[in-house]
Amino acid sequence: MRLFAHDRARLAVVGALIVASSLISLASPFLLRDLLDVSLPTRNTSLSALLALGMVVVAVATSVLNVLQSRQSTLVGQGVMHRLRTAVYEHLQKLSLAFYTRTRTGEVQSRIASDIGSMQATVTNTATTVVSSGTTVIGTFVAMLALNWQLTLVSLILVPLFVLISKQVGGRRRKFVALRQERMADMSAMVADSLSVSGILLTRTMGRGDQLTDRFTTASAELADLEVQSSMTGRWRQSTIGIIIAVLPAAIYLAAAFTFSGTTGPVSIGTLVAFTTLQGQLFRPMMSLLSTGVEMQSSMAMFRRVFEYLDLPIDIPDAADPQPRGETRGELRFDGVTFRYPEADRDTLADIDLTVPAGRHVAVVGATGSGKTTLGYLGARLYEPDRGSITLDGVPLERLSLADLASVVGIVSQETFLLHASIADNLRFAKPDATDDELVAAARAAQIHQLIDELPDGYDTVVGERGYRFSGGEKQRLAIARMVLRNPQVLILDEATSALDNSTEAAVTAALANLSAGRTTLTIAHRLSTVRDADEIVVMAHGRIVERGSHDELAAADGAYAALLAKESAVPVAA
Template identity: 60%
Template sequence: MEPVPSGRDRGSHKPGRDHKPGRDRGSHELSAEEQAQARQVSLRRIGGLFARHRGALATVTAIIVASSVLATATPFLLRAVIDRALPERDLPLLAWLVAGLVVVAAVTSVLGVAQTWISTRVGQQVMHRLRTDVFTHLQRQSLAFFTRTRTGEVQSRITNDIGGMQSVVTSTATSIAANLTTVIATGVAMLALSWRLSLVSLVVLPPAIWLTRRVAQLRREITARRQRELADLNVTVEEGLSVSGVHLAKTLGTGPALAARFTASSARLVDLELRSELAGRWRMATMSVVFAAIPAVIYLSAGLPGTAGTLSIGTLVAFTALQGGLFRPLTGLLNVAVSVTASLALFARIFEYLDLPVEVADPAEPVEIDRRRVRGELRLTDVTFHYPGSDTAAVAGINLDVPAGTSLALVGETGSGKSTLAALLSRLHDPTSGRITVDGVDLRQLRLADLAAIVGVVSQETYLLHTTVRENLRYARPDATDAEIEAAARAAQIHDLIAGLPDGYDTVVGSRGHRFSGGEKQRLAIARTLLRDPRVLILDEATSALDTETERAVQRAFDEVARGRTTVTIAHRLATVRDADRIAVLDHGRIVESGDHADLLARAGRYAALAA
């Protein structure tokens, strides 16, 4: 069926958010919209992703606190070794102190392993939920969303954007807890050893915080640009390396141009990655110099007249060890700030998809129906539909009654609204006004799963999965037996061809079914729909890709399976619909004639002109 407005309506269809007119795909500048989105990302909402894991996070926090407190015993043990055990040659005390150092290291290592396992598990569960939530929510979007979104953009958000925030999601909470606890514990220990030297050590904080803020802002901007560029790269791969894309490139000779486009996009990614890494490296280099200078200042301070002789060698060594150990957790805290700030651009892109409204959704209080007892009576009452952004109705004021078990044919020129009407009948869109009912129940009051079981669609565009013939057919009904699959294939006049293949029903159809001809793919699609045994069958140019002989065979099959079903057929070739119980002629979205074949010919109107 037509996924977008056809003919005169197509030009008025609004472009999507990710495919804006005049937007330079190679540009690194953030749009005002993207900047606003990044600013609006709430840290509370990000924290809400971890709400269901409070118990595990509390356990990790307890492990971190215990590990950090235990680790601060090391410098005190070291001071005792230098100031007491060694000068006094107290071997038993030395043995106990050395054993204590080993025990502290062993216990903190074991706690570190436990902490890593729990925190990684929580992080991966959050990632899993985020991926599945985005995928499930996008599955509920209408066709309009996918027609206005660039090919490859959706995949890029699920893979690149969610993958890019993995380190933040899996380690941020525990990293903050671990490093903050370590910094506090180390600071307390430093104060206990010498408050004067502790004040000297604090000079590192102002330049460290200032540098971190600068790098965070830069990385946030670069991250947003990088994800846009990754999406562009993904689009190029999808468009250039799919079967259809390769075929188009080879027939038009555009391979070199595609390669140049991919190369340029990849080069821009290299530049962005280099800028991001260098921003962090310059900060780390500067911080390393500052932290390396602190011990020198401490040694100098210890030798000044005011402090000389007030500190023991053990205290000085223990203090410098603590101060050196402060570098890693403090840098870790600052790095977390950088990562979280940079990742806001990623969260903005993901939350943008999660916040998309569902245009065609399940009703809050669905009408319960027994699918086996549905008769299939269709009624369209004053149905009008506008595609988003279009001021002209694709169909307007449609009134039709299709009794159960009868056949209706919709005919008209390209762009007259036939496929739009078929899309409304299968609820790919909802009418802008009016209502469509089956057995008196508005389609909007039915669960989408119930409607899909009632209304079967065979469209003019056939999509097959890259798997076996059997699994392609079973996709329509997972519990179908092999006998039922073969029966559906026979009805679609495709069983003999499948049986003649070397692997039969286990033959892999290839990417998008390109192993089969257009007519063969169409018949596979017909078999797949028939396997669901729907009460209402919509055939949208279902035989358009078939040769005359095959079309006649499939038409006979349709005549057979249509008995007892309500059938709506859309066709350009009027020979395929002349036996329909009723034929409606559409023109510019309106029904201009209605009747059976003989009656419409006798009127010598629009139908007769189409048949001429």
């Protein structure tokens, strides 16, 4: 209802057009009655011509009004669909990373594309159908009473049965629609997983193409069966309603044949024809209303799935009254931070106290699963700590607007994501108004300009889905160039050089060292060779800080860091 409220004025116009069209159309049966009972028997040609002209005017007027109403109602319906799609997309943009780690991409795509798309007919047509058919039913009922109230009672005696049947059909169809949409979501997820570049590589190397095809075939067959069941649910009952409506005129003729006694006398031919015409005008919109009720009940399954996403709470909300962003120094502080993932059985981080001084370089190292990456995510407020606080220049992160925080804190993840667009568009995602010279400067800083310059299309080269036209090291350098272009005051590097060979790693590390001058840098590293020159190295194990100091201090301490050094030195270098 809130989605429709935006178009109140246009809905009022639609309602006025519908009411006008419905009322004007009611004139035709009365004109027909007078033509049959008055003008034709008396051979009054002028009256006959006037009545016939009136019927033509009614037909033209209702057609014109219907076209105008159709345009206005379509504008309303499409406006509602547009607001619903954008509302869902905007809400999903605000959900935390945790939602996307537990939700299939295909499921999200299915709800935005398939579910909302399937709701379109209901949203677009429901309001106009209810108003149009409702007005027609009421007006026709009044006109039928005016013509003959006894015949009206005969016509309406079975209406409660029609309503009951339609309600039962709608309830059964709703269950099938819910199952159908779930199967469509499963198929969307299957397609997204298996027909992506990564999915095809996995399928081909594992030789699972035939098995995946069999799975898809089975899922498609189940979906087809649900479509048939949903379509055929209640068909026999609704056909019974159609048969009854089709034979009702015969019942009216039979009732007229016995002619009701009373002061009104027998039913005239003109009244009988006009009445059966009105009867047809009554049951068509009545059936339309009943069908709309069935569709609404069916669509509730899709509405439930869509509004299920809209009703998800935003677990990392933007600051209601954000603190104005002043001059940023870039000190990032973790005070007593504890964090646990919802599905985990222990804390991922426990009582973390860490300060990354403004303009300094702090590295966090440790074995896989020690909590290094989670610490970086918390520093960019991709997650919220369960206990403790994280501040930037003394201001809690939750007091800063998300836009301000994103402009100050930048993160280069170990999992590089590139858009299916040109290199220039990928870089400008960080800074839409960047000049060509700025793109080149950022690429040079990331040691990737020369490679781009040698491509036939240069910076206009399309990277392909997820950047699969480039190697892992090249994608990583493009991601670094993108962050360089954004130029945040606080830089979080989460295994940013993990995909680079030794020579490229050295070049990029040197470039990042130059860029880190005057910039707060938090480096999450697995390879210790990349953090030897950090101002401070923090060693983590099982979610806790176990050591901290410079490289030389920690190496001499013969503790956890020294053990990591020894382990790394023992690993043979690949040829």
